[in-house]
Amino acid sequence: xxxxxxxxxxxxVNDVVFIxxxxxxxxxxxxxxxxxxxxxxxxxxxxxxxxxxEAEIKDISIAKVIQGMVYIIGVDSDFKYNKTYREFLKVxxxxxxxxxxxxxxxxxxxxxxxxALICFKACLYIDRxxxxxxxxxxxxxxxxxxxxxxxxxxxxxxxxxxxxEELVESYxxxxxxxxxxxxxxxxxxxxxxxxxxxxxxxxxSIDKNKEAEIMxxxxxxxxxxxFEEGYNLVLDGRANEALDKLLPLEKKYPEWWNLQFFVxxxxxxxxxxxxxxxxxxxxxxxxxxxxxxxxxxxxxxxxLGKNDEAIKYFKKALNIKExxxxxxxxxxxxxxxxxxxxxxxxxxxxxLKANPKDEITKAWLKKINSML
Numbered sequence: 001x002x003x004x005x006x007x008x009x010x011x012x013v014n015d016v017v018f019i020x021x022x023x024x025x026x027x028x029x030x031x032x033x034x035x036x037x038x039x040x041x042x043x044x045x046x047x048x049x050x051x052x053x054e055a056e057i058k059d060i061s062i063a064k065v066i067q068g069m070v071y072i073i074g075v076d077s078d079f080k081y082n083k084t085y086r087e088f089l090k091v092x093x094x095x096x097x098x099x100x101x102x103x104x105x106x107x108x109x110x111x112x113x114x115x116a117l118i119c120f121k122a123c124l125y126i127d128r129x130x131x132x133x134x135x136x137x138x139x140x141x142x143x144x145x146x147x148x149x150x151x152x153x154x155x156x157x158x159x160x161x162x163x164x165e166e167l168v169e170s171y172x173x174x175x176x177x178x179x180x181x182x183x184x185x186x187x188x189x190x191x192x193x194x195x196x197x198x199x200x201x202x203x204x205s206i207d208k209n210k211e212a213e214i215m216x217x218x219x220x221x222x223x224x225x226x227f228e229e230g231y232n233l234v235l236d237g238r239a240n241e242a243l244d245k246l247l248p249l250e251k252k253y254p255e256w257w258n259l260q261f262f263v264x265x266x267x268x269x270x271x272x273x274x275x276x277x278x279x280x281x282x283x284x285x286x287x288x289x290x291x292x293x294x295x296x297x298x299x300x301x302x303x304l305g306k307n308d309e310a311i312k313y314f315k316k317a318l319n320i321k322e323x324x325x326x327x328x329x330x331x332x333x334x335x336x337x338x339x340x341x342x343x344x345x346x347x348x349x350x351x352l353k354a355n356p357k358d359e360i361t362k363a364w365l366k367k368i369n370s371m372l
Contacts, residue, residue, distance in 0.1 A: 041068030
C-alpha cells in the first residue's frame with residue numbers, strides 16, 4: 001500500500017521547506033526532545049508569508065511545525081525523519097489522529113480532496129490499523145478516482161480496493177467496507193464476488209437506505225452473475241453446462257457481444273462449428289473491432305475445411321492485432337491446409353518471432369519444414 005499513490009504525490013514534497021534549530025538548541029514538548037540534527041518541516045506558504053512580512057522564522061509556532069510534519073509523512077512514507085516526527089506527534093497530542101482526521105474532513109468540505117487524502121494517509125502512518133483512518137483513506141481514494149484522468153484512475157481504484165479488502169479482513173463486522181468493495185467488484189465485472197460481498201453487507205447493515213440500494217444492485221447483476229458462471233464453465237471446458245447458463249440470456253441481452261462469443265466458443269468445443277459460426281457472426285456484427293472473434297471464425301472455418309474463408313478471417317484479425325502470435329500461427333496453419341507452404345512457413349516464423357517460446361508453434365514449423 002501507498003507506493004502506487006505516492007508517485008502521484010511526490011511533487012508535493014516541494015510544498016514543504018525545512019529549517020534547523022541553531023546553536024545546539026532543541027525543541028522540547030512534554031519531555032520529547034528534537035535536537036538541532038533533525039530538520040523541522042514547515043508549510044512553504046507559511047515561510048513565504050513570514051519572509052514577505054519580514055517576520056523571523058524562529059517565531060513560527062509549534063502548530064505550523066506539526067502541520068508540516070503531518071504533511072510530509074502523508075506525502076512520503078519513506079522520508080528519513082518520519083519516525084521521529086511520528087513519535088513527536090504522538091507525544092504532542094495523544095489524540096493526534098482524531099485531530100488530523102478532522103482536518104481531513106474539513107478539507108473534504110472545502111473540496112480539497114488531495115490534501116484530505118494526505119491527512120488520512122498521515123493518520124495511517126501514525127497508526128496503520130486505525131479503522132477511521134483506513135475507511136476515510138479508502139473513501140477519499142474513491143472520490144478522487146471519479147475525478148482524475150484515465151491514466152491515474154486505476155492506481156486510485158486499486159488502492160481503494162486494497163484498503164477495503166484489508167478492512168474486511170481486519171474488521172469483519174464493519175459493514176461499510178463490504179458496501180464499497182461490492183461496487184468495486186461490480187464495476188470490474190466480478191459479479192459473483194460483488195454479490196457475495198453485498199450479501200455480507202446486508203447481514204451486518206442497519207442502514208435501510210443503503211440496504212435498498214444494494215437490493216436493487218443485486219437484482220441488476222443477477223443475470224450478469226449467470227453470464228459469469230456460464231463463461232467460466234466454457235473456460236473449464238464444460239460446454240453443455242455453459243450453454244444451459246448462457247442460451248437463456250440471449251433474448252434478454254441481444255446487445256452483449258461477449259455473450260454471443262462465449263456461446264460460440266461452447267459450440268466450437270462441442271465441434272458444432274456451423275452453430276459456433278452463427279454466434280461468432282452475431283458477436284462480430286455487434287463488435288467488429290474485436291480480433292478474437294475473427295480468430296475464432298477462422299478456426300471454425302479450418303475445422304469445416306473452408307481454408308480460404310479461414311485465411312480471410314485471420315487476415316482481418318491481423319489488421320486489428322498486427323503481429324499477434326496466435327493469429328499468425330493460425331493463419332500459417334490455414335495456408336498449410338491450403339497447400340500454400342511458403343506462406344505457411346512465413347507466417348509461422350513471424351509467430352515464433354512474436355513468441356519464441358511457444359512449443360506448439362515450433363511443432364507446426366517443424367511439420368511445415370518437413371513438407372517443403
